Amino acid sequence: MVQLLILSGKGGTGKTTVAGAFIELSAAKAYGDCDVDAPNLHLIMPQQTDAVKSDFYGLPKAGIDTGLCVRCDFCRQSCRFDAIDNDNDYTVNPFACEGCGVCEYVCPAGAITMNPAVSGELILYTNNSVFSTAHLKMGSGNSGKLVSEVKKQMLSAAANAEFAVVDGSPGIGCPVIASISGADMVLIVAEPSVSGISDVKRIVETSKSFGVQLALCINKYDINMTNTQSIEAYCIKAGIDFVGKIPFDPQAVEAVNSGKNITDFDCLAGRAVREVYSRTVQLLMAGEKGVKYAHKGIG
């Protein structure tokens, strides 16, 4: 399976919209949403069947039995995450608790136990294609593991799929790092703002350290031509393949708001994203793994 991951560094650049377009254009049999904190792909990829959902257990959380608690305060003092409150009874704040087990260890009264905690939900749709996604419960850590589970679920449910498109999350932290693992290429969707440029550089740095093939496109390029040119120049300097630019298109906004794909009808953004798509696929096919799949007619 050839895996294309779509990242941006900065939020709101159009990752999900581009991912949706790529999925339509490639008729990908497998796709995933690794933005487990705030999954959005399902909003523009309507599914024919219901999802199969499974609980995702994160690290266990500490729980204090107030009946046994002697209020010695050792737990609160030893907790590095400020997760123990002593306003009334001693209680553990499940949002701050990282499941390290130190409080359980130091409690002289055996009042603390580590209990399994559901920290999210894995969601799988299987019909003509496989769509793997998940939702992390608010305030949970361990997004990286859930991201890995989303990919694993996608891979096992669509073992024979040749091409997979994965919508990534913003930022450069844990969930992004986990989503890069196993990807054959990362397509960065950049926006032509000073913030966007700064964020691109950080995501490029993160991606490069994983040695994955990189490509970049600019979305809403016409809102600032100077910045667009800066980004194109940056790509040349940094040795990143530039695969095209997509204009800001109010019709695209309308499409997305009605849960449609920008490739569903003729619009400026739709036409531009087709170009970006074909250049990206060309690059992928020219890459090591791509050569194996080139003859199978992807794209």
Place this chain on the structure above:
Amino acid sequence: MKFMPVSTTTEVNSMKIAVLSGKGGTGKTLVSVNLASAAKASIYIDCDVEEPNGHLFFKPSNIKEEIVAVKIPFADKALCTGCRKCVDFCRFNALAYAGGQLKVFENICHSCGGCVLVCPENALTEKERTVGIIQKGESGNVSLYSGFLNPGEPSGVPIIKKMIHDNNLKRASLTFIDCPPGSACIVMESIKDADYCVLVAEPTIFGAHNLNMVYELVKLFGKPFGVILNKCLDGENPSQKFCEEQDIEIIGRIYYDNELGTLNSNAKIAVRESEKYKTMFASLLQSVMREARHGTTVNPKR
């Protein structure tokens, strides 16, 4: 006749206002940077430590840097007997014992200190490992704190913790906290001490969907909040619809405006560039402050 006025404004002037959105690119930074600039004097804290942008707008001077480090254990080989109690204790699997020595995997370690506690030989001590930096600077009427997470580091929480709990913040000052997108632990850390939350929403279904997420989050934390609708266009606004359905206070609207968009994409602070925007954001600030004052004196649960 000596008259000692009772100050009714100190409360408001020391408020911490978090600006969050759930979704990236909705205008958190636009709003927080411009509200901070529209105030007489304020503090701006950039908690989006993975992709900090505030400093690009403020271009601060007088920059002082502070390293943020976490504690990582290391073993004194002379004292370590290879008993493996630490390896067995570590729930994050950050320790291994092989080839006659203890190996510590620094980027997996959560710095909980547990291994140091369980070691029967006192062979473990902690050293510091840098995860990022905080830059403090000044830009006119605004004092900034920007956090930068080193690429490759998984969590920005220690940086946010340090910025928000910095001693200087104990001075009464109106503070704007520019939060990261999403609703995971870094967002929670950013709003933990906020007095009021401003939720910024854009008019797309993605925007409305993610507004829902942070709405749940602020409700859970019992924070008083209100919504600012950004990039408003003609036609249906899914985020506005959501607010109406949930009976959520809409504090203000910012209409989609090419000029504003261009200024923003060039990292210019609109309030400092034109009277028009100065007036607009000053008025928005007044609305936010009015809501914030009201929200914190009345039961915040909606």
Place this chain on the structure above:
Amino acid sequence: MKIALPVNEKNMESTVCISFGRTPYFLIYDTKTKAAEYIDNSAAASQGGAGIKASQMIVDHKADAVMTPRCGENAAEVLQAAHIKIYKTNGDSIRDNIDAFETGKLPLLDEIHAGFHNHGGQ
């Protein structure tokens, strides 16, 4: 000599697992006695550091070599510290890989990939 492989089922006719850290089981095969021992991989359920935990188990079982399709940086570090050689499997048949190993046809694994939480691939 004892070799360890990540396997999908507790059965010599089964297949090699593509993941090292999260494989369901490990096969510990003694090339001298031809004995096959299967161990459950408790690391599979880990939140993080699965490769580290799995390799710790392998070290504790005193394996001399590991055969796997992929190995992460952290797991490799643990195995290498214990002087355990890492070989790259070819195809997913357990039997074929053991045969290849015994006839000296398996190459050493030289592409160690970066761990999920790591900032470097070097």
